[in-house]
Amino acid sequence: xxxxxxxxxxxVQTKHRKAxxxxxxxxxxxxxxxxxxxxxxxxxxxxxxxxVQIAKQGDLSARRLLISRLGCSRTAHAFLTQIAPHFQSRQxxxxxxxxxxNRVGDGAQTALLEFTAVMEAPVKKKKEPKKAKxxxxxxxxxxxxxxxxxxxxxxxxxxxxxxKAQEKKESEKKGGFLGALRKFLKxxxx
Numbered sequence: 001x002x003x004x005x006x007x008x009x010x011x012v013q014t015k016h017r018k019a020x021x022x023x024x025x026x027x028x029x030x031x032x033x034x035x036x037x038x039x040x041x042x043x044x045x046x047x048x049x050x051x052v053q054i055a056k057q058g059d060l061s062a063r064r065l066l067i068s069r070l071g072c073s074r075t076a077h078a079f080l081t082q083i084a085p086h087f088q089s090r091q092x093x094x095x096x097x098x099x100x101x102n103r104v105g106d107g108a109q110t111a112l113l114e115f116t117a118v119m120e121a122p123v124k125k126k127k128e129p130k131k132a133k134x135x136x137x138x139x140x141x142x143x144x145x146x147x148x149x150x151x152x153x154x155x156x157x158x159x160x161x162x163x164k165a166q167e168k169k170e171s172e173k174k175g176g177f178l179g180a181l182r183k184f185l186k187x188x189x190x
Contacts, residue, residue, distance in 0.1 A: 007043070008039055008042060008043040010039060010040060010043060017043075020040070021040075021043055021044050021047045022047075022069075022070055022071055022072075024036060024040060024041075024044035024047075024113070025044055025047050025048050025051060025070065025075070026070065026072060026075045028044065028048055028095075028113060028114075028115070029075050029078045029079060029082075029083065030075075030078075030122065031121065031122065032114060032115060032119050032120075032121045032122070033112060033113070033114040033115075033121065034112070034113050034114075035100065035110060035111070035112055035113075036110065036111065036113060037103070037108045037109065037110055037111065038097070038099060038108075038109040038110065038111040039109075041097045041111040041112070041113040042097055042111075044113055045095045045096075045097050045113055048094065048095045048113075048115075049092065049093075049094045049095055051066060051069065051070065051079055052079065052083060052084060052087055052094040052095075053092075053094075054066055054069075054079075055076075055079035055080050055083060055084035056084045056087060056088060058080060058084060062080070063076055063077075063080060066079055066080070082119070083115065083119075086115070086117035086119060087117060090116075090117075093116055094115060094116060094117075095113060095114065095115055095116060096113075096114060096115075096116050097111050097112070097113055098111060098112040098114070099111050100112060
């Protein structure tokens, strides 16, 4: 008989609840402390305690059971190698739920869920600035007999294009009411 074996349903369907609790436990393993609502924290605490109890066995069947219940081999490996060794001498109480305050948006009671053993939180890696890419030599820069001539042609083409662009800008500025107004505001009296 299942007398007094009530679970927190969290107001969602069974599949949704299982996925939610799995993800909370995975986040707990990665970050060592998570912040969520009080009801979710209590439900996730019970699941995390069960997973630690299984991980303390440390054999292949425990690994397979963790993988099947959590759906993630990395999390199962972390339970076996990082978390279970901290709790070998303890018989229960692997996690704790600490109430914080009410959430601003909906007034829900929030809580911290964390492991009771002291573990180092993962260090966030700082992003290194991207290095400037080295310019690759042009195909014509390599030992070819036509290389100097091709490079000169490209440079001349660029120079003529830039001259045309400048002339176009100047011609736009010269005439009309806006041109006169622009000259007046700049102080160019010619």
